[in-house]
Amino acid sequence: MAAEFLVAQDVSYRYAARRGVESAAVLAHFAVSLTEGEFFCLLGPSGCGKTTVLNLMAGFLEPTTGALTLAGRPITGPGIDRTVVFQGDDALFTWLRTIDNVAFGLRMRGMPKERRHAIAREYLHLVHLDGQENKYPAELSGGMKQRVQIARVLATDPKILLMDEPFGALDAQTRARLQDELVEIWRKTSKTVVFVTHDIAEAILLADRIGVMSKGPGSTLAAVIPVDLARPRRRSSPGFGEAWERINALIENEEAGRQ
């Protein structure tokens, strides 16, 4: 087992109280420890605070108590070592062509145009978007837009990919194809991936380990389940059904226990 990489220690997060609305605990005593290079899925029902965990890891939010560290250093804000693939398509820069969306992070580093375009083209190739470089996001399909987002974060060569239900809005077929491609990309690039989903099957197809979150408010990590099925995985892979039943039972117990 590799050394601890991304660690959340006893993290809680509360929304501040507003007039007429009491301060609400989203996370309480949330703890997780990821190892470098692993594919970690965060699984839980809608509204349980999965996205909050991701936003804390990204540095968009600060924990109310507790701390997050990456390779021992505390996370204090957004950083290029942790880039996010967002759920919707509103994170793409609509005024930039595909290639300039992908090259955005490199441009921020002051890389000259020719070099950053060359790199962006490589990553567009990796996500199977050859020939789309001059299109604007509005001209792309939902699946293509998510591919652009993936290429965009990979181009800056982060240590960790934080993915917030990136395939949630896609049709089943596109979704299945992108799941396969993502696993392929993960294997080629050996990044650490934190992937948020509410879909048990998706988590089993993708993850090395699945973190099951308890229902909110004040959710926490209820269990971490290793998935040791051989890759590439299919829904028909031996052991898939058992894993699904086990996790589903866990979630149902979790919900029953709360009531």
Add this chain to the structure above:
Amino acid sequence: MTEPNLAPPTLASDAEPAAHRWRPADLVGKLKTDHLIYAASIIGMIVLWQVVATTFFKPQFFPTPPQVLAAGQEMLASGELFEHIGISMQRILTGFLIGSAIAAPMGLLMGAVPVVRAIFDPYAQFFRFVPSLAWLTPVVLWFGIGEISKVLIIVYTTAFIVLINTMVGVSHIAPNKLRAAACLGATPFKAFLHVTLPATLPFILTGMRLAMGNSFATVVAAEMIAADSGLGYLIFNSRLWMATDKIFVGIVCLGTLGLITDRFFRYLVIRFAHQYGPIE
């Protein structure tokens, strides 16, 4: 009925298949149909004008289209009309451009930097309800009846519309865009330059387009009260002589110039900024 086959069939078959939602040929056909309807509508309105003017009014109260045309030709020949048009357009464009150049950066800053917003928002919210014409007398007292006063009035009119639209634009940026920029390594300043500015551009342009309309309205009012040239002066001064035909020449010129300016503005937006978002 007039829809089909205005474009040669070869063009349609040469166009790229499937992927495109519309073909150039469709657009040509649509434009031509639209243009025919426009033309028919304009001719119809001129006929209606003639009928109403001759049936219900004395000629000196409501001039007919031929009378207005004749007056317009006379004023064109004497050079009078171009002089008025030229000076009015100069005032509008100068004021409009200066006003936009001040208001767009200001709106961006106010939208993006809370401190700047807190300092200037009370004034923006107060003065945008004070119409520019309320300032006419003080402005003339302070700056005289020369060009400066009229341009300043247009600057004022333009600035608040562009400012408010720009601020709205900044507040409409999807938070995920700024978050994405931050985790891709953009400093706050770079995010402002590379995300806030381009994402707000459609709102700035829409504000400018609205402001252009108001500039036309304002220049006329300003010229009516304090000028000896321009289309507003022409319209106001003609009333002294009961020259209703000249008043109508002024009205037709204003409408036409406004329309042309607006189309030109839209053309520029579509030509150079189409990817930033739709302008309607």
